[in-house]
Structures are given as C-alpha cells and as structure tokens.
Amino acid sequence: MLANSFAFPEIDLSLSISVILALCAIVSPILVAIINNIHHTKIRKLEIQQDQYRNTILHQRDVFENYLKHAGRCIYFADSTALKDYGEFYFAALSYAPAELRGDMITANxxxxxxxxxxxxxxxESIATKIHRNPHIM
Structure with missing residues (x-):
C-alpha cells in the first residue's frame, strides 16, 4: 500500500527535451564566449611580453652599436666631442654588458x-666580435 502512495509523477518526454535544449542553447554561447576571452587574454599577454623583449633587445643593440661607433671614432680621431660621446655610451653599454664583455670593456676604457x-x-675589435656572436644582443 505504501508503494503506491510514493509514485513518481509522469514527465512528458518532449517537454523535458525541449527544456534541456533551450538551456543548452542559452548556456553554450556564454561558455564559448568565456573560453574565447580567456584564450584571447593569454594570447595578448604573450604578444605584450614578446613586444617588450623585442624592444629591450633593440634598445640594447642600439646602445652597443653606439658604444662601438664612438669607441672607433675615439681610436681614429680622438677629439673632445668624440671622447664625450664615447663616455656617454661606455657606461650605458657597460650596464647592459654580459659578464664576459665587462672585463674587456673596462680594460679598453x-x-x-x-x-x-x-x-x-x-x-x-674583440668586443665587437663578442657582441656580434651574442644572440641576446644582436
């Protein structure tokens, strides 16, 4: 007798399927948009990191090129302007120089x-060769 009093209500199968499809139609685009935004954010962060790395490398290359240019100018025509320009770029290049270059740069200076x-x-000339071989500078 108790078994008959706890009977499950009858569920219309077509109504259930319609409700499930409607929920999927609403939730699915939202989930796709969220996943797409997360992916786009990660890609953008990687692009920003790559741009920062590229800008750093270009700046260091510019500093070392100017150091070598002004060092060469001092060697072949040492006037006060050449020495002043060399001094300006010497310390900038020294601050970016890897350890293997610093000793040679200080000795040359x-x-x-x-x-x-x-x-x-x-x-x-040795410094120029080492700079050219260093992939993080040139």
Missing part, C-alpha cells in the same frame, strides 16, 4: 683614457 689607442684597438 682604461687604455683609451691613457691615450693608448694602439693597445685598445684589438680589444675593441
């Missing part, structure tokens, strides 16, 4: 300050 241009020339 000391020789150049003592007007020992012939001794500084091969060191500057």
């Amino acid at each position: 000391q020789l150049m300050l003592q007007d020992e241009w012939e001794e500084a020339t091969p060191i500057i």
